[in-house]
Each structure stands twice: as C-alpha cells, then as structure tokens.
Amino acid sequence: MEPILNIKNLTMKFGGLTALNSVDIAIKKGEIAALIGPNGAGKTTLFNCITGIYEPTEGDVQITPPGKPTDSLNGLKPNIVTERGLARTFQNIRLFHGMTVLENVMIGRHCRLKSGILGAMFKPKSQKLEEQQAVADSYEILEKIGLEQFVNEMAINLPYGAQRRLEIARALATNPFLLLLDEPAAGMNPQETKELDDLIIWLRDNENVSILLIEHDMKLVMSLSDNIHVVDYGKKIAEGTALEIKNNPIVIKAYLGDESEDA
Amino acid sequence: MITKNEIKQSFFLSMWAIILTFPLMVIKVNTIKNIVIFRWWNILYVAIGAFVASLLWNYLLRRKEEGAKKDTKDSIPIVHRLLQNQKFRLPFLATIGVIALVYPFVTPMYHTSIMISALVYVILGLGLNIVVGLAGLLDLGYVFFYAIGAYAYALLNLHFGISFWIVLPLSALLGALFGTLLGYPVLRLRGDYLAIVTLGFGEIIRIVLENWVEFSNGPRGIRNIPGPDSFGIELTQHQSVIYIYFIIIAVCLITIFFVQRLENSRIGRAWIAMRDDEIACQAMGIDKTKTKLTAFALGATWAGLAGVIFAAKTSYINPMSFTIWESITILCVVVIGGMGSAVGVIAGALVLILLPEYLRAVAEYRMLVFGALQVVVMVFKPEGLIEAVRKTYKYKKIKE
Ligand SMILES: Nc1ncnc2c1ncn2[C@@H]1O[C@H](COP(=O)(O)OP(=O)(O)O)[C@@H](O)[C@H]1O
Ligand SMILES: [Mg+2]
Numbered sequence: 001m002e003p004i005l006n007i008k009n010l011t012m013k014f015g016g017l018t019a020l021n022s023v024d025i026a027i028k029k030g031e032i033a034a035l036i037g038p039n040g041a042g043k044t045t046l047f048n049c050i051t052g053i054y055e056p057t058e059g060d061v062q063i064t065p066p067g068k069p070t071d072s073l074n075g076l077k078p079n080i081v082t083e084r085g086l087a088r089t090f091q092n093i094r095l096f097h098g099m100t101v102l103e104n105v106m107i108g109r110h111c112r113l114k115s116g117i118l119g120a121m122f123k124p125k126s127q128k129l130e131e132q133q134a135v136a137d138s139y140e141i142l143e144k145i146g147l148e149q150f151v152n153e154m155a156i157n158l159p160y161g162a163q164r165r166l167e168i169a170r171a172l173a174t175n176p177f178l179l180l181l182d183e184p185a186a187g188m189n190p191q192e193t194k195e196l197d198d199l200i201i202w203l204r205d206n207e208n209v210s211i212l213l214i215e216h217d218m219k220l221v222m223s224l225s226d227n228i229h230v231v232d233y234g235k236k237i238a239e240g241t242a243l244e245i246k247n248n249p250i251v252i253k254a255y256l257g258d259e260s261e262d263a
Numbered sequence: 264m265i266t267k268n269e270i271k272q273s274f275f276l277s278m279w280a281i282i283l284t285f286p287l288m289v290i291k292v293n294t295i296k297n298i299v300i301f302r303w304w305n306i307l308y309v310a311i312g313a314f315v316a317s318l319l320w321n322y323l324l325r326r327k328e329e330g331a332k333k334d335t336k337d338s339i340p341i342v343h344r345l346l347q348n349q350k351f352r353l354p355f356l357a358t359i360g361v362i363a364l365v366y367p368f369v370t371p372m373y374h375t376s377i378m379i380s381a382l383v384y385v386i387l388g389l390g391l392n393i394v395v396g397l398a399g400l401l402d403l404g405y406v407f408f409y410a411i412g413a414y415a416y417a418l419l420n421l422h423f424g425i426s427f428w429i430v431l432p433l434s435a436l437l438g439a440l441f442g443t444l445l446g447y448p449v450l451r452l453r454g455d456y457l458a459i460v461t462l463g464f465g466e467i468i469r470i471v472l473e474n475w476v477e478f479s480n481g482p483r484g485i486r487n488i489p490g491p492d493s494f495g496i497e498l499t500q501h502q503s504v505i506y507i508y509f510i511i512i513a514v515c516l517i518t519i520f521f522v523q524r525l526e527n528s529r530i531g532r533a534w535i536a537m538r539d540d541e542i543a544c545q546a547m548g549i550d551k552t553k554t555k556l557t558a559f560a561l562g563a564t565w566a567g568l569a570g571v572i573f574a575a576k577t578s579y580i581n582p583m584s585f586t587i588w589e590s591i592t593i594l595c596v597v598v599i600g601g602m603g604s605a606v607g608v609i610a611g612a613l614v615l616i617l618l619p620e621y622l623r624a625v626a627e628y629r630m631l632v633f634g635a636l637q638v639v640v641m642v643f644k645p646e647g648l649i650e651a652v653r654k655t656y657k658y659k660k661i662k663e
Contacts, residue, residue: 078546087547096539
C-alpha cells in the first residue's frame with residue numbers, strides 16, 4: 001500500500017546552514033511514528049517544510065489520503081496543506097489567547113465550513129445550522145480530548161497540560177488523516193504524560209488518524225511508536241522499531257555525543 | 264502607604280520637571296519692550312504638580328500590581344454583566360433607547376448637533392475596530408475611506424443630483440471596494456510597516472483632494488451639500504438636525520447589529536485568530552490573504568457610510584476634514600475604548616468626542632489629552648475602558 005505521507009530527498013537550507021539534508025521518510029496508514037533526534041537536529045524544521053510554513057530548498061512531499069489518489073504538497077500554502085488533511089501542533093504552544101477554548105476548536109473547523117461575509121451578516125438558515133453544527137462538533141471534540149469542563153474559559157487561563165491538549169483538539173477539528181505533534185509532552189508531569197499516551201493511542205484507534213510525533217520523552221516514544229525515525233544534524237541516521245532503535249549503535253552514538261557536548 | 268522611596272523619587276522628578284519646563288514656564292520674552300520677564304511663581308506650580316502627579320502614578324501602579332495578584336478571572340466589566348443578565352438586559356437597553364429617543368427633543372439644537380458628531384465617531388470606531396481591534400492590523404490611514412464616502416456624496420450630488428438615500432448604500436460598497444484595493448498592496452506587511460504604509464495612503468488621499476482641483480474643487484472644498492432628502496417635506500433647521508440625528512441613530516444600530524454578527528461568525532473568529540497568531544491561524548486552515556482583505560473591506564464599509572452622513576450634516580467639506588489627525592482620533596477611540604470590544608468603542612467615542620466639546624479647556628489641548636489618556640490606559644488598563652468579552656456558547660446536542 002502507498003504510504004500516506006512520503007517525504008523524498010527533502011533538503012532545507014538557511015543560508016549556509018543545512019537544517020535538513022536529503023531526508024526520506026514514509027508514514028503508513030494507521031501508524032504511530034516518532035521522529036527523534038538531539039536538539040537542533042531539524043525535527044521542527046521538517047514539520048515546517050511538510051506543512052508549508054517553510055518552502056524546502058529541494059525535495060518532494062507527497063500524500064495519499066485514504067481513498068484518494070496520490071498528491072504533491074510542494075509549494076502549497078499552509079492553509080491548503082491543512083485542507084488536504086494534515087494538521088499539526090506547535091512545540092511552543094500557539095493558542096489563540098483572545099478566544100475561548102471552544103472558539104479555538106471552532107477555528108480548527110474553519111476550513112470545513114462555508115459561510116462567508118453575507119452569510120455572517122444576514123444569517124440565513126443554512127448558516128445558522130452550519131454554526132450550530134460547528135459548535136456541536138467542537139464540543140464533541142473537547143469531550144473526546146477531556147477538556148469539556150473548560151468550554152467557555154479563555155484559552156490563556158488553562159493549565160499548561162490542558163493547553164497542550166487543546167492544541168491537539170484544535171488540530172483534530174480540521175479533520176486530518178495525519179496528525180503532526182511537535183513535542184506534545186514537553187513540560188508535562190508524569191501523570192499528564194501518561195494521559196497523553198492513552199489519548200494518542202485512542203486517537204489512532206478511534207479517530208482514523210495516523211500520527212507522526214516529535215518527542216524527547218524516550219519512555220513515551222518507545223511505548224507508543226510503531227516506527228521510529230532518527231535524525232541528527234539534518235540527516236536521517238536510522239529507522240526502525242523501538243527495540244531496533246534502542247540497540248542501534250549509530251543512534252546511541254548520536255545521543256551520547258550530544259550528552260557529552262552538554263556536559 | 265506611600266514609601267519614603269516614592270517620595271524621594273517624586274521629589275527628583277519634580278526637580279527635573281522644573282529644569283525641563285524652565286524656558287517655557289518661567290521665562291517670558293516681551294518682544295515689544297525687549298525685556299525678559301521671569302515668572303518665578305510658576306516654578307512652584309510645576310514642582311507641586313509634578314510631585315503630586317508622580318506620587319499618584321506610583322500609587323496607582325502599586326494598586327494595579329496588587330490587584331493583579333488577586334484572582335481577576337471573573338472581573339467582567341459591569342456593562343457586559345448587565346447585558347448578559349437576562350433580568351437586566353432588557354431594562355438596560357430600554358433605558359438607553361428611551362434616552363436616545365427623547366434626547367433631541369429635550370436638549371437644545373446645539374447638543375443634538377454635537378451628539379451627531381459623536382455618533383459619527385461611533386460608526387467610525389466600530390469600523391476601525393474590525394481592522395485594528397479584531398484583525399490586529401494597525402491601520403493609520405482609515406480616514407481614506409471616510410473621505411471617499413464624504414466626497415462620493417458631495418460630488419455625486421453636485422454633478423448628478425443623486426439623493427442621499429442612494430449614495431448611502433453606494434458609499435458602503437465604495438468603502439468595501441477601496442478597502443480591498445488598499446488591502447492588496449499591504450497584504451505582506453504587518454505591525455509598524457503596515458502602520459507606516461497605511462499612514463501614507465491616508466495622506467495621499469488628502470493631497471490628491473487638495474491638488475486635483477477640477478475633480479474635488481481643491482482646498483476650497485465643496486459647499487452647500489444638501490442634507491438627507493426628506494421626501495418633499497419642508498423642514499426647519501432644527502427639524503432637519505433632529506432628522507439627521509435619527510438617521511445616524513438608525514445607521515449606528517445597523518452598524519452595531521452587523522458588526523456584532525460579524526464578530527461572532529466564522530469570519531470574525533478568523534480575524535481574531537489572525538490577530539492572536541498568524542502562523543497558527545494559517546496552520547489551522549485559514550487563508551491569510553482572504554482574511555486580511557475581508558477585514559480591510561468590512562472595516563472600510565462603515566467609514567464610507569460615516570463619510571456620507573458627515574457630509575450631509577456639515578453641508579461643507581474640504582480636504583482639511585480628512586487629515587492624519589482624524590485617523591488618529593478614531594484610533595484613540597478604539598484603543599482607549601477597548602480593542603475588539605464593540606461596547607468599549609461606543610463608550611470611547613462618546614467620551615472622547617463629547618468631552619472636548621463640553622470642556623473647552625480640554626478642547627485646546629485635545630491631542631495632548633488623548634496622548635496622555637492613551638499612556639494611562641496602556642499602563643493601567645491595556646484592554647481599554649470596557650474590555651472585550653467573548654461569546655459563550657451553550658451546548659445543545661444536534662440530533663443526527
Ligand atoms: N527560520 C530559521 N532560520 C534560520 N535557521 C533556522 C530556522 N529554523 C530553524 N533553524 C535552524 O535549523 C536547525 C534545526 O532546528 P529545529 O528544526 O528547530 O531543531 P529541532 O530538531 O530541535 O526541532 C537549528 O540549527 C536552527 O537554528
Ligand atoms: Mg523542535
């Protein structure tokens with residue numbers, strides 16, 4: 001079967017710095033894949049290249065949404081990429097602070113709704129129904145993610161862990177077939193991390209989404225991932241199951257090297 | 264309560280103020296007799312004034328910090344609490360309605376006329392609030408669209424005798440059109456850059472109007488613009504002021520109605536998302552280009568309307584009515600009233616426009632007072648007089 005996301009030969013240069021160096025990654029349907037690597041390896045840059053926030057210097061990003069033909073994402077704007085069914089969260093939380101929790105999720109629904117200016121001003125029946133449906137759908141998503149008690153709170157007033165979950169809820173609201181999570185457990189306590197672990201598996205099993213996540217919490221990565229991709233200095237150095245990666249000498253060297261630099 | 268340190272700081276500040284204002288407040292040159300007069304007493308006033316102001320400033324800052332430490336989550340402004348409470352909502356609105364209704368009949372014409380000016384700013388403020396308050400695009404050239412509306416009515420009426428009632432909706436469309444046109448070139452700009460470029464556009468329209476004499480009659484302006492068409496009924500001067508008053512009340516209500524709907528619609532949410540985080544908003548599937556253009560267009564619409572009413576009310580317009588200061592006044596209305604808050608903007612317009620009219624002392628130093636107010640608001644209440652409150656939703660399950 002075609003991979004749902006196929007990254008081929010992706011290179012991203014910032015002036016003299018090669019943040020990504022011909023990276024190939026393929027994600028299969030229904031998979032939870034992890035992208036790991038030391039800080040500054042280029043993981044976030046890869047997400048930005050896939051989602052159209054950066055335009056890669058070279059390479060192809062192809063998607064094959066379930067039940068649809070293969071399609072290229074090269075050169076598309078971020079909002080079009082999202083329309084095609086890829087949704088992401090951010091390493092440094094980027095919620096809309098001036099809105100309530102529910103409205104944040106409703107922003108996720110935006111690209112699946114139609115109502116325009118005249119619809120907003122004159123509120124015909126179709127628009128009213130659409131709006132009601134959007135509220136209902138968004139509320140349902142909040143229930144699934146376990147944030148329903150915060151519906152009408154301002155997003156900025158949420159506790160940290162809840163803000164991270166809200167980012168996932170918002171991404172889920174765009175109806176993606178692939179979720180890209182950038183360090184979703186960063187800053188969470190062990191209890192919150194455990195809940196996140198359950199949530200990610202639940203999403204894959206019940207919401208029909210595949211997941212690619214960047215994560216530093218190795219315990220979480222090892223327990224969740226079907227497949228792990230390792231990058232270091234912009235190059236992909238390994239791929240495999242948790243067990244394979246754990247025992248891969250190249251990976252160990254990359255991480256130990258990283259640690260000895262820190263020390 | 265007041266610490267020693269604060270007193271010391273205020274003392275030095277007042278010394279500094281004395282030195283700073285010495286040439287202005289103390290020295291006075293009489294050029295006729297060629298003598299210099301020293302007004303030493305003024306030192307005392309400056310010193311005491313600066314000292315007290317500084318103490319007050321410190322005191323208020325401290326109070327604000329103490330207030331922030333407490334839980335301020337449910338500090339919803341009183342107006343919003345009145346509006347949200349089912350029991351008070353209707354009486355509250357009814358009271359305002361009755362006051363608005365009897366106002367022109369119980370007050371002299373002069374007051375009605377001033378109120379009309381203030382209400383023009385309510386419309387302008389609500390329009391600019393879409394661009395600045397909701398979409399977060401700092402537009403310093405808003406007067407552009409105001410001028411378009413005013414000149415559209417003046418010229419169309421002068422040359423073709425087209426009625427107020429036809430130009431009014433037309434000017435809304437013209438505003439939207441020019442909003443889109445102006446939006447295109449500035450799409451890639453944000454923040455300070457956007458402010459500078461829009462400021463330029465605002466000045467361009469004034470310069471064009473001043474110099475394209477065949478088109479706009481240049482600096483002499485256009486005279487004898489008729490008031491709103493009253494369908495053949497003869498009105499005295501007082502009656503026609505009342506007539507315009509009710510027209511503008513109606514247009515205000517329409518503006519409030521539509522702006523409120525827009526704010527809580529799919530489009531309005533996209534504006535706020537773009538304001539809060541441009542990258543995240545695109546990543547959530549929102550088309551940035553479209554969102555910016557709709558904000559510019561729908562903001563400009565109301566300025567077009569306001570321009571027509573302004574021209575009909577004053578019966579005389581010239582390019583000097585549309586300077587950068589006009590844009591800044593409208594911006595002050597939005598920022599001081601409360602960015603993104605319709606209720607705040609309405610209150611802001613009434614306070615900022617009515618105050619200088621009634622307090623002549625304020626009128627002379629209008630821009631100085633606005634500037635000072637702006638600083639005070641930014642420091643003590645950055646969300647404005649009446650802060651924005653988002654709509655809350657009740658969840659109803661929809662049957663499949
Ligand atoms: N917009 C940018 N401009 C210049 N350099 C960048 C930019 N974004 C990322 N980089 C660089 O690319 C490298 C990879 O960064 P990043 O993808 O954020 O790493 P991480 O794997 O920790 O997410 C870093 O050296 C970073 O400084
Ligand atoms: Mg990163």
